Each structure stands twice: as structure tokens, then as C-alpha cells.
Amino acid sequence: xxxxxxxxxxxxxxxxxxxxxxxxxxxxxxxxxxxxxxxxxxxxxxxxxxxxxxxxxxxxxxxxxxxxxxxxxxxxxxxxxxxxxxxxxxxxxxxxxxxxxxxxxxxxxxxxxxxxxxxxxxxxxxxxxxxxxxxxxxxxxxxxxxxxxxxxxxxxxxxxxxxxxxxxxxxxxxxxxxxxxxxxxxxxxxxxxxxxxxxxxxxxxxxxxxxxxxxxxxxxxxxxxxxxxxxxxxxxxxxxxxxxxxxxxxxxxxx
Amino acid sequence: xxxxxxxxxxxxxxxxxxxxxxxxxxxxxxxxxxxxxxxxxxxxxxxxxxxxxxxxxxxxxxxxxxxxxxxxxxxxxxxxxxxxxxxxxxxxxxxxxxxxxxxxxxxxxxxxxxxxxxxxxxxxxxxxxxxxxxxxxxxxxxxxxxxxxxxxxxxxxxxxxxxxxxxxxxxxxxxxxxxxxxxxxxxxxxxxxxxxxxxxxxxxxxxxxxxxxxxxxxxxxxxxxxxxxxxxxxxxxxxxxxxxx
Numbered sequence: 001x002x003x004x005x006x007x008x009x010x011x012x013x014x015x016x017x018x019x020x021x022x023x024x025x026x027x028x029x030x031x032x033x034x035x036x037x038x039x040x041x042x043x044x045x046x047x048x049x050x051x052x053x054x055x056x057x058x059x060x061x062x063x064x065x066x067x068x069x070x071x072x073x074x075x076x077x078x079x080x081x082x083x084x085x086x087x088x089x090x091x092x093x094x095x096x097x098x099x100x101x102x103x104x105x106x107x108x109x110x111x112x113x114x115x116x117x118x119x120x121x122x123x124x125x126x127x128x129x130x131x132x133x134x135x136x137x138x139x140x141x142x143x144x145x146x147x148x149x150x151x152x153x154x155x156x157x158x159x160x161x162x163x164x165x166x167x168x169x170x171x172x173x174x175x176x177x178x179x180x181x182x183x184x185x186x187x188x189x190x191x192x193x194x195x196x197x198x199x200x201x202x203x204x205x206x207x208x209x210x211x212x213x214x215x216x217x218x219x220x221x222x223x224x225x226x227x228x229x230x231x232x233x234x235x236x237x238x239x240x241x242x243x244x245x246x247x248x249x250x251x252x253x254x255x
Numbered sequence: 256x257x258x259x260x261x262x263x264x265x266x267x268x269x270x271x272x273x274x275x276x277x278x279x280x281x282x283x284x285x286x287x288x289x290x291x292x293x294x295x296x297x298x299x300x301x302x303x304x305x306x307x308x309x310x311x312x313x314x315x316x317x318x319x320x321x322x323x324x325x326x327x328x329x330x331x332x333x334x335x336x337x338x339x340x341x342x343x344x345x346x347x348x349x350x351x352x353x354x355x356x357x358x359x360x361x362x363x364x365x366x367x368x369x370x371x372x373x374x375x376x377x378x379x380x381x382x383x384x385x386x387x388x389x390x391x392x393x394x395x396x397x398x399x400x401x402x403x404x405x406x407x408x409x410x411x412x413x414x415x416x417x418x419x420x421x422x423x424x425x426x427x428x429x430x431x432x433x434x435x436x437x438x439x440x441x442x443x444x445x446x447x448x449x450x451x452x453x454x455x456x457x458x459x460x461x462x463x464x465x466x467x468x469x470x471x472x473x474x475x476x477x478x479x480x481x482x483x484x485x486x487x488x489x490x491x492x493x494x495x496x497x498x499x500x
Contacts, residue, residue: 048377050373050376073379074379077378080378080379084370084373086370088369088373088374089371091369102378104278105278106379160377
């Protein structure tokens with residue numbers, strides 16, 4: 001479980017995160033949503049320890065990250081899997097080498113054990129025949145799946161995804177969403193996804209945190225988001241005619 | 256203030272390069288790859304430039320010695336001194352700041368732009384050690400490149416001297432053996448090691464801490480080349496003053 005208390009972050013005189021308090025439970029897929037510039041990526045990078053913050057606390061399973069020494073921080077980070085917006089695959093390595101990388105860095109497994117694990121996770125993300133391809137030879141959807149395989153290969157306790165669907169067609173985006181959901185259930189991990197894809201919100205948002213101008217404007221789930229009368233959420237989530245109709249139908253069905 | 260900040264950040268990066276070392280089994284492969292990219296990959300251009308610049312140094316020297324009282328073997332002597340003391344260690348290093356330096360800055364800078372460095376840091380890996388230390392180790396083999404530059408520079412001078420008809424082979428060989436001081440070789444290699452350190456770290460610094468997109472990668476490569484050259488020229492002056500004066 002990840003808990004965030006009163007998180008503040010500024011860049012110079014610009015106050016980006018203004019006292020965010022929330023928590024992300026184990027075994028659940030949580031989504032952080034909001035408009036571009038609402039502070040989602042900064043929030044995620046604070047969670048990951050890539051940005052320092054001025055005030056507040058982030059704790060991983062009860063351990064406050066900011067109070068840990070460098071070895072303890074390293075230990076927590078070795079349990080984190082991250083899927084970056086641009087996949088961030090190492091372009092000098094093949095797909096199999098990319099996926100094997102965390103194992104080579106953090107485990108003492110033999111080469112055959114590592115190969116077995118890589119084969120298993122690549123099969124899990126439906127990429128069993130792509131071992132020897134370079135990342136530049138893979139499509140956007142394949143790169144995202146490789147990034148997911150690399151993130152889960154070392155059996156992480158926490159999985160973070162920064163806009164995993166950006167740049168993907170709707171069908172591939174659904175495949176990626178379902179894959180993340182299945183992996184979260186299968187490994188019972190804490191998953192946090194940054195997204196502004198409303199399909200993801202409706203499909204897999206077991207917990208949804210809505211950010212607006214650096215504040216937490218609302219939190220709930222994919223079920224309660226249909227019922228909320230919070231203006232900020234409804235203006236953002238139901239900005240398209242399609243989603244307005246979907247909401248109307250949902251509310252009519254559940255009256 | 257920006258300059259002071261950058262100098263401070265550079266020294267902190269150098270310190271961090273030795274902290275939290277990457278597993279040897281991984282580091283070994285990175286070092287071998289960087290030796291291939293930075294050292295072996297530079298042999299061709301260094302050999303070509305050294306041979307022909309050595310020849311030009313000989314021709315210029317020979318053409319400027321018009322006094323018949325000056326012995327012909329001084330052409331070989333002047334070529335040796337120029338090549339060993341300055342051309343091979345200093346000017347090849349400036350060329351390498353362009354070739355190797357821009358390669359280092361652009362490869363690390365591209366990793367920054369595409370979030371590959373963030374990926375390393377999220378995993379808890381010391382990205383500076385992972386990326387910069389192998390380049391530092393690889394460039395500790397840089398004196399071999401400079402040895403080859405020295406040899407080929409003198410050989411190029413010999414070829415130009417004989418085929419240009421400026422002096423005989425015997426005169427040239429007498430010249431390159433004249434008043435040979437082994438300390439000059441030591442001095443040249445001390446400079447080379449210092450320049451190798453600069454070549455590994457300054458371009459890495461500009462690549463690692465760059466901000467922006469693809470355009471900024473190009474700008475960072477240019478800035479890295481300029482500052483590596485400035486640092487080489489300044490330290491060349493200081494080392495020469497300390498060791499030879």
C-alpha cells in the first residue's frame with residue numbers, strides 16, 4: 001500500500017502540487033486522472049522518488065520514503081516496476097535483453113533461470129517471438145508490452161504506468177489496459193496509472209484520483225464516477241458527447 | 256552563477272561516478288562496448304590525421320629551413336618534438352573532443368530525452384556510475400591511441416621527407432634520435448591521461464544533465480565540444496608550465 005499525506009511540490013515560484021493526500025491499495029488498479037498540466041506526471045515522479053518535494057510524506061507499506069537511507073530507498077526501488085509514457089526501452093539492447101536487465105542487475109540467477117523467466121513474461125504479454133528484435137523494430141503497442149514485461153519481470157510489489165495508452169489505437173489500448181489489470185490481480189501488486197484516457201477510467205479504474213490545478217479535486221471508483229455531481233470531474237470526464245450519453249444511459253439503468 | 260553551478264555539479268557528478276557501483280558482470284560488458292566505441296572506433300581517423308599532419312609538419316619545417324648552415328637532420332628533430340610534445344597529445348585530443356565527445360553527449364542525451372535515464376534511476380541504479388564510469392575506464396586506454404598517433408605522425412613525416420626530397424632517410428633518423436629526452440614521453444602521457452579524463456567526463460556531464468528534446472541534444476553536443484576543448488587547452492598550458500618550465 002502507498003500512502004501520500006499533504007504532498008507539496010514547487011518549481012521555483014510555481015506551486016505544482018498543493019497538499020495532495022490519498023492512498024493506493026494493494027491488489028487494486030488506481031488511476032490518477034486530470035487535464036494536461038494538472039500535476040499528474042509531477043505527482044507520479046514524486047511517488048517514484050525522481051523529484052524531491054517540499055512538504056508532506058510518501059510511505060510504502062508504512063515506511064516513509066523520505067526518512068529512509070539510500071540503501072533502504074534502493075531496496076524499495078528494486079521492488080518498483082515502471083512503464084514510461086515513451087516506453088523508455090534501452091535502444092542498444094534487444095527486447096529480450098531489455099526484459100532481462102532488472103534480473104541481471106538485482107538477482108543472482110543463472111543465465112538459464114533468467115532466460116526462463118524472460119520467456120515466461122514475454123509469453124505473458126504475447127510477445128513470445130520478439131526476443132531478438134531491437135526496440136526500434138517494434139511497433140508502439142509492442143514497445144508498451146515490452147515495457148510492461150520489463151516492469152514485472154522481477155516480480156515487483158508496486159507498478160507505476162505513465163499514460164500507458166498514449167499514441168496507441170483504441171483496440172491496442174484496451175489490450176494494454178486489460179493486461180495491466182490482469183497482472184495487478186495475478187501478482188497482487190499496488191498499481192498506479194497516470195492517464196487521461198476515459199476508456200481506461202471506465203474499464204479498470206478500481207480507484208480514481210482526479211487532480212485539478214495541483215489539488216485533489218475528487219476521488220472514487222469507476223462506479224461512483226458515474227454518480228458524482230462534482231463539476232470539475234463531470235466537466236472533464238464527460239466533455240465528449242459519447243461519454244455524456246454513456247453516463248445518461250448508466251444513470252437511467254441504475255435508477 | 257550558472258558557470259559556478261555547472262562547475263559544482265560537474266565535480267559532484269565525478270564523485271557520484273564512483274559511488275554505488277554497478278554489478279561487475281554488467282559493468283564488464285559496458286566497459287568492453289565503450290572500448291570498442293571510443294577507442295577502437297577512433298583508430299582509423301587518428302591514424303589518417305596523424306600520418307598526414309606529421310607529413311605536413313615535416314614539409315613546413317623543411318621549407319622554412321633555408322639557411323645552408325642548419326643541418327638537414329633538424330627536420331626529423333623538429334617533427335619528433337612537435338608530434339610528441341603537442342600534436343599527438345593535445346591536437347588529437349581536440350579532434351577526439353569532437354568525435355568521441357559528441358558521441359558521448361548525444362548518446363547519453365538521447366537516453367535522457369527518451370526517459371531511459373529515469374528508467375535506470377527508478378530501478379535504484381546509480382545512472383551516473385552505470386553510464387559514465389565505463390567511458391572513464393575505456394578512455395584510460397587512450398594513451399595507446401596517442402602512442403599510435405605519435406608513431407604514425409613521425410612515420411608520415413619520414414615519408415614526406417624522403418618522397419619530397421627534403422632530406423635523406425639517414426638524416427631524418429638521425430634527427431628523430433637527436434637529444435631524445437625520455438621525460439618528454441612521460442610529460443606527453445601525463446597530459447594524455449588528464450585529457451582522457453576530461454574527454455570522458457565533460458561530454459557525459461552535458462549529456463546527463465541536458466533538458467529538452469532532440470534539438471537540445473545537438474546543442475548539448477556542441478556545448479560539450481566547446482568546453483572540453485577549452486578545458487584541454489587550459490590544462491595543457493598549466494601542465495606544461497608545471498612539468499617543463
